[in-house]
Amino acid sequence: MKYRTMGSTGDQVSVLGFGCMRLPVMDGDHTKINDEVAIPMLRKAIDAGVNYVDTAYPYHSTGFDQPGESEPFVGRALAGGYRDRVLVATKLPSWLVRGRADMDRLLEQQIERIRCGHIDYYLLHGMNKTLWPMLKDLGVLDFLDQAKKDGRIRRAGFSYHEGPELYPQIIDSYDWNFTQIQYNYLDEEFQAGRAGLMKAAEKGIGIVVMEPLRGGSLARELPVKAQALLEEADTRRSNAEWALRWVWNHSEVSTALSGMTEPWHVDENLRIADEAVPDSLTPDEMERIEKVKEIFKATQKVPCTQCGYCMPCPEGVNIPNNLAVYNEYFLFDNEQHRNRIKMFSSMIIPPDAHADRCTECGQCLEHCPQQIRIPEELKAAAVAIRGK
Numbered sequence: 001m002k003y004r005t006m007g008s009t010g011d012q013v014s015v016l017g018f019g020c021m022r023l024p025v026m027d028g029d030h031t032k033i034n035d036e037v038a039i040p041m042l043r044k045a046i047d048a049g050v051n052y053v054d055t056a057y058p059y060h061s062t063g064f065d066q067p068g069e070s071e072p073f074v075g076r077a078l079a080g081g082y083r084d085r086v087l088v089a090t091k092l093p094s095w096l097v098r099g100r101a102d103m104d105r106l107l108e109q110q111i112e113r114i115r116c117g118h119i120d121y122y123l124l125h126g127m128n129k130t131l132w133p134m135l136k137d138l139g140v141l142d143f144l145d146q147a148k149k150d151g152r153i154r155r156a157g158f159s160y161h162e163g164p165e166l167y168p169q170i171i172d173s174y175d176w177n178f179t180q181i182q183y184n185y186l187d188e189e190f191q192a193g194r195a196g197l198m199k200a201a202e203k204g205i206g207i208v209v210m211e212p213l214r215g216g217s218l219a220r221e222l223p224v225k226a227q228a229l230l231e232e233a234d235t236r237r238s239n240a241e242w243a244l245r246w247v248w249n250h251s252e253v254s255t256a257l258s259g260m261t262e263p264w265h266v267d268e269n270l271r272i273a274d275e276a277v278p279d280s281l282t283p284d285e286m287e288r289i290e291k292v293k294e295i296f297k298a299t300q301k302v303p304c305t306q307c308g309y310c311m312p313c314p315e316g317v318n319i320p321n322n323l324a325v326y327n328e329y330f331l332f333d334n335e336q337h338r339n340r341i342k343m344f345s346s347m348i349i350p351p352d353a354h355a356d357r358c359t360e361c362g363q364c365l366e367h368c369p370q371q372i373r374i375p376e377e378l379k380a381a382a383v384a385i386r387g388k
Contacts, residue, residue: 001014001015001016001048001049001050001270001273001274002014002015002273002274002276002277003015003049003051004253004254004255005206005254006155006177006178006206006254006255007177007178007200007204007205007206007207007254008177008204008205008206009155009177009178009206011087011155011206012051013051013052013087013206013254013255014049014050014051014052014255014273015248015253015254015255015256015273015276016045016050016052016255016256016258016269016270016272016273017050017052017053017054017089017208017255017256017257017258018042018045018046018050018052018053018054018257018258018260019054019210019257019258019259019260020042020053020054020055020059020070020073020074020259021054021055021056021059021060021070021259021307022216022259022260022261022306023038023060023070023073023259023261024037024038024041024261024262025060030060030308031060031061031062031068031069032069033060033069033070033073035073035076035077037263038073038077039073039076039077040263041260041263041265041266042074042077043077043082044263044266045260045266045269045270046082046085046086048270050086050270051085051086051087052086052087052089052121052208052255052257053074053078053086053087053088053089054089054090054208054257055070055071055073055074055088055089055090055114056068056070056071056090056091056093056125057071057090057091057092057093057096057106057110057125058093059071060073062312063311063312064093064095064309064367065095065096067109067113071090071110071113071114072113072114074088074090074114074116075113075114075115075116078114078115078116079115083115083116083117086120087120087121088114088116088119088120088121089119089120089121089122089123089208090110090114090119090121090122090123091122091123091124091125091126091159092106092107092122092123092124092125092140093106093125094124094125094126094127094131094134094135095126095131095366095367097134097135097138097140098138099138100138100139100142100143103138103140103143104143104147107119107122107147107152107153108152111152118151118152118153118154119152119153119154120153120154120155121153121154121155121157121177121178121208122144122147122153122154122155122156122157123156123157123158123159123180124140124157124158124159125158125159126159126160126161126309126367126369127158127159127160127161127162127166127170128160128161128162128166129162129166130366132162132166132169132170136173141173141174144156144174155177155178155206156174156176156177156178157176157177157178157179157180157205157206157208158170158176158179158180159179159180159181159210160179160180160181160182160191160192160196161182161191161369161370161371162191162371163191163371164189164191164192164193164195164196167191167192167195167196167199168196168199171196171199171200171203171205176203176205177205177206178205178206178207178208178254179192179196179200179205179206179207179208180207180208180209180210180257181193181196181197181200181207181208181209181210182209182210182211182305182369183197183209183210183211183212183247183250183253184209184211184212184213184214184218184243184246184247185218185243185246185247185289185292185293186214186218186293186296186297186303187211187214187303188293190303190370191369197250197252197253198252200252201252206254207252207253207254208254208255208256208257209247209253209255209256209257210257211257211305211307212243212244212247212256212257212258213240213243213244213258214243214305215304215305215306215307216259216306217305217306217327218239218240218242218243219238219239219240219243220239221239222239222292222295222296223295223296223299223331225295226291226292226295226296227239229288229291229292229295230242230288230292233284233285233288234284235285238268240268240269240272241268241272242289242292244256244258244269244272244273244276245272245276245280245281246281246289248273248276248277248278249276249278249279249280249281249286250278251278251279299330299331300327300330300331301326301327301330301377301380302323302326302327302372302377303370303372304320304323304324304327304370304372305369305370306320306324307320307369308320309367309368309369310364310367310368310374311364313358313363313364314361314363315357315358315359315361316352316353316357317353317354317355317357317358317378318349318350318353319364319374319378321349321353322349322353322354322355322378322381322382322385323372323374323377323378323381325341325345325349325381325385326355326377326380326381326384326385328341329341329342329384329385330384341385342385342386345385345386354382354386355378355379355381355382355385355386356382356386358375358378358379358382360375360379361375362375
């Protein structure tokens with residue numbers, strides 16, 4: 001396993017971080033983590049050298065206002081001596097904070113849920129133009145100082161889900177140890193983007209990349225022309241490897257979080273992480289990826305990463321699945337493919353969870369990291385897939 005320095009902290013972190021937002025589940029219920037599969041996966045990664053484990057308060061929950069099963073899972077998986085071998089990262093559920101006392105209460109609850117003694121890397125979750133000023137006014141920076149001073153956390157950072165204009169304001173407002181941004185070859189100019197990446201690097205702040213595979217979409221089959229471009233390269237690689245190597249090609253990146261849902265994902269990710277180094281992609285390979293970006297962007301209707309932050313919908317609409325089907329519908333430009341998607345959509349999405357049930361209440365808009373106009377896209381999806 002290769003390691004990089006987490007900014008000015010001096011901490012050595014594995015280039016591959018284990019993300020615990022999309023763990024293997026039981027019976028299709030995302031709130032029920034399959035320990036028999038997931039725990040061996042995480043421990044195998046740690047045994048191979050992965051030392052950064054990322055979770056959060058709402059991961060694998062029924063809604064953002066409820067604690068999920070991901071944090072307790074991490075506690076169970078790190079029992080038996082594994083806790084001392086990793087850096088545990090979790091996040092303050094910013095949207096639940098109403099005062100300074102809530103910050104302390106939630107942090108202490110998270111330490112107890114993970115059974116970790118302290119949090120190594122603690123983030124303000126999902127900073128945007130609403131949550132950041134609210135937290136700042138409530139004294140969150142003093143809270144971080146105190147939590148570091150008394151040992152409840154070691155490093156302070158924030159994850160970012162807003163346009164590029166707010167990022168410099170946040171990053172210049174505090175002596176951050178690290179930051180977490182979405183970065184992949186399709187999102188080089190999205191949210192914090194490359195400008196944010198370089199800003200953090202210039203300040204000596206560690207950089208954690210989330211969504212390096214864009215919710216897995218960059219690991220699946222690409223549009224025909226894009227797939228051909230990669231397969232014609234001198235070196236044959238899986239789509240996941242192309243995407244991960246593009247992220248790790250950036251020396252500024254400290255670690256990239258991968259959400260692994262199958263045991264073989266761990267093996268593949270470990271192999272790629274062991275081989276990828278900065279500036280290792282050739283000019284021809286970089287040019288191919290640029291061409292793939294243009295082809296892919298032309299086909300994708302909605303930049304949804306399947307993170308599930310928009311759920312649950314009060315009307316029961318399965319928003320991520322509907323948007324995934326909508327994107328898949330336009331991924332290949334032929335009627336046979338589109339008819340197949342229409343046929344299988346009823347198997348993927350139950351009738352009471354279809355896009356046409358959306359009442360445009362707007363609740364989902366408050367939580368979408370991609371700032372997608374979800375009600376509008378659901379309406380378009382309903383027309384395309386179901387003719388409604």
